Amino acid sequence: MKAKAAVLHAPGDLRVEEVELSELGEKDVLIRVEACGVCPFDIRLYLGLSKLPLPKVLGHELAGVVVEVGEKVSRVRPGDRVVADPMVRDLTCPFCRRGEENLCMNAKWPVVGFTEYTVAPEENVYKISRASFFEAALAEPLAAVINSVERSKMRLGDDVVVIGDGPNGLLHLKVAYVAGAARVIVTGMMEHRLERALRYGATEAVNVAREDPVKVVKEVFGEQGADRVFVTVGSTEALLQGIKMVRKGGTVVQFAGIYPETGIPISARFIHYSEAFLTGATNSTREQFRRAVKLLDTKRVDVSDYVTHKFPLERAEEALLTAKSLKGFKVMVVPTMKE
Ligand SMILES: [Zn+2]
The missing domain is CATH 3.40.50.720 (NAD(P)-binding Rossmann-like Domain)
Incomplete structure (x- = not known):
């Protein structure tokens, strides 16, 4: 399956194009992204200050709707509003074993947000009820x-x-x-x-x-x-x-x-x-992510006025530059938004 995504090819070279999604495994969830926050990390990648293998789809603070689930998925189903933890820990390295999953030696980040659709392991997907997509998308930084x-x-x-x-x-x-x-x-x-x-x-x-x-x-x-x-x-x-x-x-x-x-x-x-x-302090454990979602969903941490700017996928670059300018506050990319 293909999806439109904002792909960083080189510092300063962000293109909105079709990408091939990874295949939906039996324990995977396909999510339609409704909101994805711009993180300083995205800006550093865009500016070439942080280095990762490119090309890469940017964005990792995402919330959306489940559209399809693998055969062995039991906790969520199509139509559920969810937030996805983008960090996939191996759960077997020495750090994961001692409960310090946020320091996982083999962490991967396959779940991305500046895209129409993304695939996440069920383990990383959390249902939301009261929180809006814009609030829920703050779960990753909150964790x-x-x-x-x-x-x-x-x-x-x-x-x-x-x-x-x-x-x-x-x-x-x-x-x-x-x-x-x-x-x-x-x-x-x-x-x-x-x-x-x-x-x-x-x-x-x-x-x-x-x-x-x-x-x-x-x-x-x-x-x-x-x-x-x-x-x-x-x-x-x-x-x-x-x-x-x-x-x-x-x-x-x-x-x-x-x-x-x-x-x-x-x-x-x-x-x-x-x-x-x-x-x-870097990243979070699954348990901390779970509590972050709960604090947002119960509004004990109220972020209802956090988002000041929303951009469609086609204007992802403008979203990065707006966040960098410090003019607004939290900037979101909304892939379902029409230009
Ligand atoms: Zn680990």
Whole structure:
């Protein structure tokens, strides 16, 4: 079966063309994609900052409708509204075996979103009922944020800093409150996004162009600093800022990828005396994905006003450039939308 898809042939060369779908296996589900979010990863691939074998269909944050199922599929049927976890873990490598499936050594990403149709293993497909396709399409980033917050060892009543006012930064804000944070300071550079952070309940929204975020954090939370710091922008400057904000024994989580590869200067004495934890967070386990879908479907994490731009498949390139421009907030490609 063929489907129209937005295929990246080389950096800057995105073409909408017919692709051959992989054959529907007995435990596979064919999904008509109704919404797919633009992720910073897609933008980096498009710009040539991240490297993967090309050509490749972009997009991996997708929700849609089941149109056909393999013989042995029992959990979903045609007509079901679903979201698909794009990460297929082997479930047998040492990481999967110890429950750290998000670190799977042999993960594959066959489920794609900038396309009319995609094939996903039943194991990766989750039914939705209340969430719209646009809300459900946020399950993949939300699952990664759940992993990030759980890795931080957040506790009830914690003081939290989120560095970055983008869609994933503000998902951290929302999840931090669901996880019991008392106060959350968001730092960023875009006035309209910082206003959004305040609307979502941020204690303070700091424009780093105008104020020193480290100073604000210490004024609001006290000299000791924040319990948990999430760095959701890919810059070493932001990570170093995060390290200056964290309290002794607290946690800094580097959530965003940093491109190109680069190091940071860090004081060995700080490592010794602060007892702070510095960690990363990448992808999610199936269990975290399942809970992400539930939080969206019950609206406990409300993303109903997240999407600001929708583009048909033919304008996928414009979707990438709009997301890159930071003008809007969450940008979606809607393959069923007519031009
Ligand atoms: Zn594995």
